[in-house]
Amino acid sequence: MLNIDLHSHSWCSDGLLAPQELVARAASNGAKALALTDHDMVSGVVEAREACEKAGIHFVPGVEISITWGGRSVHIVGLQVDENNQDFISKLDANRSGRVERAVEIGRRLEQLGIPGAYEGVVEQVSDPIVISRKHFSRFLVDAKICSTTTEAFEQYLKKGRPAYVFHEWTTLDKAVGWIKDAGGIAVIAHPGRYEISETSLLALFDEFKQLGGAGIEVVTGSHSRDLYPYFAELAKRYGFLASAGSDFHAPGETYLDVGKLPPLPDGLTPIWKDWF
Ligand code: AMP
Ligand code: MN
Ligand code: MN
Ligand code: MN
Numbered sequence: 001m002l003n004i005d006l007h008s009h010s011w012c013s014d015g016l017l018a019p020q021e022l023v024a025r026a027a028s029n030g031a032k033a034l035a036l037t038d039h040d041m042v043s044g045v046v047e048a049r050e051a052c053e054k055a056g057i058h059f060v061p062g063v064e065i066s067i068t069w070g071g072r073s074v075h076i077v078g079l080q081v082d083e084n085n086q087d088f089i090s091k092l093d094a095n096r097s098g099r100v101e102r103a104v105e106i107g108r109r110l111e112q113l114g115i116p117g118a119y120e121g122v123v124e125q126v127s128d129p130i131v132i133s134r135k136h137f138s139r140f141l142v143d144a145k146i147c148s149t150t151t152e153a154f155e156q157y158l159k160k161g162r163p164a165y166v167f168h169e170w171t172t173l174d175k176a177v178g179w180i181k182d183a184g185g186i187a188v189i190a191h192p193g194r195y196e197i198s199e200t201s202l203l204a205l206f207d208e209f210k211q212l213g214g215a216g217i218e219v220v221t222g223s224h225s226r227d228l229y230p231y232f233a234e235l236a237k238r239y240g241f242l243a244s245a246g247s248d249f250h251a252p253g254e255t256y257l258d259v260g261k262l263p264p265l266p267d268g269l270t271p272i273w274k275d276w277f
Pocket of ligand 4: 007008009064248
């Protein structure tokens with residue numbers, strides 16, 4: 001199987017490496033193809049593409065769009081999108097627009113919990129507050145020695161149902177899929193095992209996504225447990241979804257899969273990249 005990684009982040013959104021550093025790391029791990037999929041933005045794509053060309057790696061321009069579905073945040077990855085499509089860029093910009101207010105509110109909640117200075121601490125990590133994600137807060141909580149890992153920060157403070165969680169209304173599933181298609185790309189449900197919803201809801205999400213013309217789901221991902229790969233492999237077959245694979249790499253040591261270092265897809269699936277290279 002081709003060594004491919006179709007989900008990764010740079011410091012343009014909430015990763016810690018520059019696009020060039022990300023590509024270098026993927027190359028040193030033996031990757032032959034890489035997608036950059038920053039949150040609601042494509043601004044790192046030009047640099048990542050250039051670096052991939054130099055490193056002799058196939059590049060896939062991508063994005064990860066936040067949506068609200070059934071009252072929860074769900075992520076839709078768009079692959080092979082046109083990063084120069086201005087209409088697409090404006091829609092992504094609009095989807096990021098509430099991040100500052102939400103970050104201020106997360107900071108306020110943490111302060112009430114006896115953890116001051118979080119918003120200010122997070123602002124220092126980013127080039128522009130418009131990109132602030134909960135990932136940045138999780139790093140702040142680790143740096144401040146309040147949590148020992150970023151995962152623990154989500155478990156204790158930041159995920160839905162925890163005291164510093166702030167609901168945010170992102171765009172909708174049908175809009176996100178439409179934006180991706182209009183930008184020439186194909187849509188993939190990211191890390192389907194991370195949403196903590198019932199199986200009934202999950203299957204309803206898959207049905208709706210399929211009807212809207214969604215193409216695939218991530219079967220191999222660093223963002224949910226390996227134990228779930230066979231389950232999502234079966235669902236991909238049942239729904240006729242193409243199978244994607246991505247580390248969801250953000251920074252060294254933050255996830256169990258490094259960029260460009262993925263296990264193979266389970267047997268019997270159609271890889272989403274089968275006609276690409
Ligand atoms: P946001 O877009 O601000 O809601 O933040 C979501 C980001 O936080 C994701 O892109 C991941 O990087 C990270 N994230 C979300 N949930 C978790 C989790 N349970 N454990 C670790 N990181 C997570
Ligand atoms: Mn992220
Ligand atoms: Mn995600
Ligand atoms: Mn991601």
